Structure formats: C-alpha cells, structure tokens
Amino acid sequence: MLSSIIAILLLGFFGGQLARRLKLPALVGMVLVGIVLGPQVGDRLSLTMLALADDLRTIAVMVILMKAGLGLDREKLKQQGSVALRLGFLPASLEAIAVALMAMVLFQFDFATGLLLGCIVGAESPAVIVPGMLRLKSLGWGVKKGIPDAILTGSALSDVLLLLVFSLLLAFLAQGGAEGLTVGNISLSALQLLPLQIVLQIGLGIACGGAMAKILVSLLAKQNWTQTAVQDGLVAASLALFLVVSSTQLPIFSGYLAVMTTGFFLIELDAPLARRLRGSFDGLWTIAEIFLFVLLGASIQLSVLESSLLPGLLLLMVGTLLGRGLGWYLSTLGSNWNAREKLFLLPGNSAKATVQAALGAVPLSQGIAGGDIILAMAALSILVTAPLGAWAIPTFAPKLLQKGTVDPTKVSVNQSLTILAAVDTSAIAKQVLTKVAELARRNDARVVVLHVIQLADPPGVENLREQTKQILADIRHQFIVTEGVVPEQILRTAQEQGAEEIILGKRGHSVLDDLLLGSVSQYLLATSVLPVMVVESEDRVSLSRAH
Structure with a gap:
C-alpha cells in the first residue's frame, strides 16, 4: 500500500512534469504513468490501492468542484444565466441521443442500451474542464462575457442530468423495468418521475450547498474554531466530502452540485474566508490531481479496445460534432457570444474522464448485454478526449477568446513572480x-x-x-x-x-x-x-x- 502511494505520487508528478516539458498537458503524463503502473501493463499497484481507487477519485473530484465553486462569479453568471442553463442540458442530452442512435447502427444495441452508453459518453469531466476553466479565469480569457463561468456551471448541471438518466436506465435494463410511484389513484412511471427527480436533485443540491456555506462561515469566521488556513481547508474539505458521501446514501440531491454551490455561496457570505479556502484547495488539488489521473490510467482496460477501436472513434466523432455541436448552437443562440467564442466550446466543453472512469464498468458488472463494449467506449472516450481537452483549452483560448481583466477576488492567480x-x-x-x-x-x-x-x-x-x-x-x-x-x-x-x-x-x-x-x-x-x-x-x- 505504502509503496503504491509512493509510486503514484513520485512517478505521477514527474510524469506530469515530463509531459509539460514536451509541451503536452500534465494530465497526459499522469494517465500514462497510471497505465504503466496498472494491472494492464506493469501491475505495480497493490490490490488495496486499486480497491480504494473509486473513493480516492471521489475525493479528488470533490476538491476540484470546490475550487470551481470558489471561482464562480455571480455577476458573470447572471449575465450568462440562460446560456449556462442551456449548456447544462442541451449539449449533453443531444450527444447522448446521437451516441444511442450510432450504437444501434454500429453495435446493434437497442435504444435503451444505446442511451445508457450515451449517458456515460456524454458526461463532461470536471477533472479536465474545471482546472482548465479556472486557468482561463486566472489569465483573463473570456472573463468579460463570463464564458468560463457559463461552461463550469453548465458542466455541473449536465452531469446531474445524465447521472439521473443513467441510474434510471440501469435499473430498467438490469431488473427488466424501473419502479414508478403510486400515490392514491395516481401512478407515475419512472420516466414520468424523471423531471421531478432532476428538479429535486438540483434544488436540494443548491439548498444543501447554501446551508453548508453558512455552517462553514459560522465555524471558521464567526466562532473562530480554527487558527490557520490549513485548518480552514481541513474542515471545509471534510464537510464537502460529507455532502458527497451523504448524497450516495440519500440520493435525493446532487452531492457534487452541493459542493460546487458551497464554494459559490462562500464568496457571497464571506469573501476573506473564501480567499483563504481558495488557497487551501489549490494546495489540496496539487496532490489530488496526481491520484485522480494516475488511478484513472490504471482503471483503463486496454484489452477491450482492440475490436471496437474504429467504430468507437466514429461514434465519438458523431456524438461530439453532430449531437453536442447542435447542442452548443442551440445553447448560444441569441447570446452575445461571437462566432469565435461559440467555436471555443469544441475544445472547451468536450473532455471526458471522471464520470467515464467511475461508471464505465458498471453495466458490465450488472450483467447488461453489451457491457464489455460500453466499457471499451468509456475507456476510449477518456484516452481520446481527456488529453485533447487538456491540451486544446489553453491552446485555443488565446486564439478564440477575448482577454479581459482578472478579478483576484474570484480566482487564484497562480504565476511565478x-x-x-x-x-x-x-x-x-x-x-x-x-x-x-x-x-x-x-x-x-x-x-x-x-x-x-x-x-x-x-x-x-x-x-x-x-x-x-x-x-x-x-x-x-x-x-x-x-x-x-x-x-x-x-x-x-x-x-x-x-x-x-x-x-x-x-x-x-x-x-x-x-x-x-x-x-x-x-x-x-x-x-x-x-x-x-x-x-x-x-x-x-x-x-x-x-x-
């Protein structure tokens, strides 16, 4: 266990730095280290570490979502509210449908199984998109129109939607049908309940995030239970993780959305505390990102990619360019975004990694027909889009976005002075x-x-x-x-x-x-x-x- 931790931290760190020196995203080096250390190649990670991979990834995603919340700008969100809302539903939904239709043609799936695959492939990766957008905010790219804020918020909302549909379809396929709800003489099917579930998850997620922000302000700012920024970060991270874990035990609210909302409300309630926590979570992310991407690489099943590589690439291309592309067009219709800013959504809003790593193997473990192909497509989407997204966001932002004034109260400006x-x-x-x-x-x-x-x-x-x-x-x-x-x-x-x-x-x-x-x-x-x-x-x- 300890030797696995040492290998992940040291080799993951230097793998990321080597990738940077080769003008590649650090994520690429970390994922490659994970593949080499993982059971598919070197098999150098202990079984205990592999068993803890999902939990460690959850912690890492919690950290990056709290960073995202602490970096949101209320004024920019207000300015781009309708765009952010549409980005949260249209691109992911239309990509999932396009993937489902292509899976019916390429893999002879029925529509329900194809849509199950679409929900996995269509989910956006906070592990790639959030640090990318925060980096743009720290440099000023697109901040005048709130483009990074709109993408951050839309990404969080889209994952809530697709995870709900995924759980519904999984129950339907695994058990031959999903349970509905009967109240008196009124019966609602699982499909009819879906809109209510989405509203409930989002509404309660926001409410829980607001309540947690008030608790943190009371503990850390008013009652002064802590003396250092490190202690502030420890308490905030523990309570944020509590939100995520609670949402798995009580799945009536989105834990990830609640964490992101906590950071957002902290800025509104106590800006100095938010600034201190922003620095603490920056430090936590330095470690968390290594575990996240190395373990991501270790979880990729290389063997299942061989027979479905070309059809998989075609499926990803159609899903992104046609399905998600139509969603981007409809999301920004009537907005103040120009053509170049709309085009930035292609590199800025396409990366897959975290959700695919977490859910890719679930259909196979549940005995769903075609589960091996679904796992292969999840792995392929990670290998193709995560490195491309991490590279494309900083590469194309200066070419497609306008540079504005950086607001240091909303994001950490990390630069070497x-x-x-x-x-x-x-x-x-x-x-x-x-x-x-x-x-x-x-x-x-x-x-x-x-x-x-x-x-x-x-x-x-x-x-x-x-x-x-x-x-x-x-x-x-x-x-x-x-x-x-x-x-x-x-x-x-x-x-x-x-x-x-x-x-x-x-x-x-x-x-x-x-x-x-x-x-x-x-x-x-x-x-x-x-x-x-x-x-x-x-x-x-x-x-x-x-x-």
Whole structure:
C-alpha cells in the first residue's frame, strides 16, 4: 500500500512534469504513468490501492468542484444565466441521443442500451474542464462575457442530468423495468418521475450547498474554531466530502452540485474566508490531481479496445460534432457570444474522464448485454478526449477568446513572480538587496540581480556577488553582469527575464537629486511599463509606478 502511494505520487508528478516539458498537458503524463503502473501493463499497484481507487477519485473530484465553486462569479453568471442553463442540458442530452442512435447502427444495441452508453459518453469531466476553466479565469480569457463561468456551471448541471438518466436506465435494463410511484389513484412511471427527480436533485443540491456555506462561515469566521488556513481547508474539505458521501446514501440531491454551490455561496457570505479556502484547495488539488489521473490510467482496460477501436472513434466523432455541436448552437443562440467564442466550446466543453472512469464498468458488472463494449467506449472516450481537452483549452483560448481583466477576488492567480534588482557597488546596494529579499519572501518570487559595469568597476563586482549570495541565500536568484547604458540595460534585462517589477537604489542627497530621483530613476519612471521602486539611502522607500 505504502509503496503504491509512493509510486503514484513520485512517478505521477514527474510524469506530469515530463509531459509539460514536451509541451503536452500534465494530465497526459499522469494517465500514462497510471497505465504503466496498472494491472494492464506493469501491475505495480497493490490490490488495496486499486480497491480504494473509486473513493480516492471521489475525493479528488470533490476538491476540484470546490475550487470551481470558489471561482464562480455571480455577476458573470447572471449575465450568462440562460446560456449556462442551456449548456447544462442541451449539449449533453443531444450527444447522448446521437451516441444511442450510432450504437444501434454500429453495435446493434437497442435504444435503451444505446442511451445508457450515451449517458456515460456524454458526461463532461470536471477533472479536465474545471482546472482548465479556472486557468482561463486566472489569465483573463473570456472573463468579460463570463464564458468560463457559463461552461463550469453548465458542466455541473449536465452531469446531474445524465447521472439521473443513467441510474434510471440501469435499473430498467438490469431488473427488466424501473419502479414508478403510486400515490392514491395516481401512478407515475419512472420516466414520468424523471423531471421531478432532476428538479429535486438540483434544488436540494443548491439548498444543501447554501446551508453548508453558512455552517462553514459560522465555524471558521464567526466562532473562530480554527487558527490557520490549513485548518480552514481541513474542515471545509471534510464537510464537502460529507455532502458527497451523504448524497450516495440519500440520493435525493446532487452531492457534487452541493459542493460546487458551497464554494459559490462562500464568496457571497464571506469573501476573506473564501480567499483563504481558495488557497487551501489549490494546495489540496496539487496532490489530488496526481491520484485522480494516475488511478484513472490504471482503471483503463486496454484489452477491450482492440475490436471496437474504429467504430468507437466514429461514434465519438458523431456524438461530439453532430449531437453536442447542435447542442452548443442551440445553447448560444441569441447570446452575445461571437462566432469565435461559440467555436471555443469544441475544445472547451468536450473532455471526458471522471464520470467515464467511475461508471464505465458498471453495466458490465450488472450483467447488461453489451457491457464489455460500453466499457471499451468509456475507456476510449477518456484516452481520446481527456488529453485533447487538456491540451486544446489553453491552446485555443488565446486564439478564440477575448482577454479581459482578472478579478483576484474570484480566482487564484497562480504565476511565478520575478523581481529585477538593479544594483551598483555602492553602500546602497545592501539596502536594495535587503528590500528585494523582503518582497521576494513575501511573494515567493524569483530575483534577478543586475549589475551594469561602469569604469574601473570589476573589483567591486565579486564583493557584490558575495553580498547577493548572502542576503538572498534562501531565495531563487540569478546574478547578471553586463555592460552598456545603465537604464537601457535595466529595461532590456527586465524584458528578457520576464520581470514584473524593478527595484533600484538612489544615492543622491542634494535637493536637485531629491527632485529628480537621479537620472537613471527618472529615465525608468518615464519609460518603463513596469512598476519601479526606488530605495533611498536614508532608509526611506519611495514607490513610483511608471505610466
């Protein structure tokens, strides 16, 4: 068990990083590691770990849905409410129907069995779509029209719908018919009950999420039961998981929708708490995504793909391009989305992974005719669409979406901060390095220390290098020495290194220097598009932002 955990974490992490270096999504590397470690190839995972795979995947999906809820924007949802609602029902439903019709032709399924397959294949993957949309929100792509928010909400609603239809069809096929409901003289069939079940699952899911958000605010913000952000995250994750587990024991509400709604209501009830929890769940996702995608790869049955590969690819193509494509068109009809934004739904709203991994083997285990083919199609949909979706979302967003202003109160902006410190060999260099060290530790930033050589300067460079090494000992830094015109070299290096801020010192004490901030500082303030911080020799700091 422990060796399996070590293998999953280490090999999954480095497999993901290797995929990134090859310009592929990290998900691809993690899934491949899972295939190699899984029973189909290397068989290096313990039976206990494989038995826990479904539970671990559930925890991972809970984490990513809470992140999604904490990243939703009420104003953008209000703006795109009708589109989000239609995205929650039309694309998935029409894809499921298209898949059912194709399965009748390709595999000679009856319509009920084909629709069972359609419900599995048509479900969207929160494990791929949610981090992809949150990444777009953190970069500003499509945020002006709320496109990532509409896709996030629609994805959650569509999975509620398809999971309900799946459970109904499974009972119908396994038991020869699904039970209805009789109240007095009124009898309703299972099919007639379906709309009521959908409304109940969604309504109670939202209500449970709102109630849980109030409980979390009371425990963590008003009564102060916790002292750190880690403790906040522990309590919130445990209660969110309680919602998911409760929904399986009491299937009258959607646990996943309740978790996502909890995060959404937390933003409305207590924005500072939501911000703290957003950071905690970012950390949890770092671990959860490795388990999710490695175990996803381990669950894929490669052997069942051989005989149905080409028909399966045709089925996926028809389901996505015709069924889901028609759903996208109807969902965005009359909206303010332009043609390029509508086209983005193809890469942004097609990925399959989590639901397919969880449900793919269920029909086979229940003895449903054609269960082996259903399992093969579920595995194929993961192998084809999950890597493509994870790659296509960040690739096509800059080409198809407009970039807007990022709202840091709604999403974590994860980026590597680089600070450029321009220093000379005078005494002010120590103050500049001390200030930049303080800022770097506060923001976990990387520091580039730049020294532009002046006349007869080289003897002092080694002392400056040693001083840099001592003051920035615990900070990622790079020491660069160059020649040329000082302000021009500072701006050039800042651009090459991708710096977000420039810090330099001011030695002058005269009234004229006080007015001008020195010639170099004045030039940078007049020309730099980056913020410029000037450290004065009297231990005073002047912060000026270039226009």
